[in-house]
Amino acid sequence: MAxxxxxxxxSPGNKRGLGSIQxxxxxxxxxxxxxxxxxxxxxxxxxGGSPIELFDTVVANLRNxxxxxxxxxxxxxxxxxGLNGVKxxxxxxxxxxxxxxxxxxxxxxxxxxxxxxxxxxxxxVASMAIP
Numbered sequence: 064m065a066x067x068x069x070x071x072x073x074s075p076g077n078k079r080g081l082g083s084i085q086x087x088x089x090x091x092x093x094x095x096x097x098x099x100x101x102x103x104x105x106x107x108x109x110x111g112g113s114p115i116e117l118f119d120t121v122v123a124n125l126r127n128x129x130x131x132x133x134x135x136x137x138x139x140x141x142x143x144x145g146l147n148g149v150k151x152x153x154x155x156x157x158x159x160x161x162x163x164x165x166x167x168x169x170x171x172x173x174x175x176x177x178x179x180x181x182x183x184x185x186x187x188v189a190s191m192a193i194p
Contacts, residue, residue: 081151089151092144099137125189138181146170146177 081089106124107117124130153166 089147092140095140096144119193122191139178142177146174
């Protein structure tokens with residue numbers, strides 16, 4: 064491995080990939096994603112009806128503070144898991160330290176924008192009137 068890194072012009076001690084804490088968060092959020100996906104599949108596809116009934120159910124569920132908290136946790140965790148995975152893939156390409164910093168800043172901005180949008184949208188849908 065050290066020879067491979069040296070042949071690419073990198074020092075053998077150059078750190079690649081995600082750090083151990085980020086990897087741990089990736090594994091933990093992955094477990095939550097599986098659980099959230101199970102609930103989603105049950106509510107939307109097994110227990111659901113037509114798309115109109117499903118939308119009405121989603122709006123009604125979002126009015127319940129527990130379902131709203133569940134949905135917001137789902138949005139935040141899935142967004143983190145996905146973007147952290149993208150970052151790990153990009154880091155594995157062996158980009159420079161400056162490139163890693165740029166990727167980290169860009170993906171952090173995407174995360175913040177996404178969770179603000181997802182949270183705002185959830186709150187808007189929760190306050191919608193069902194005809």
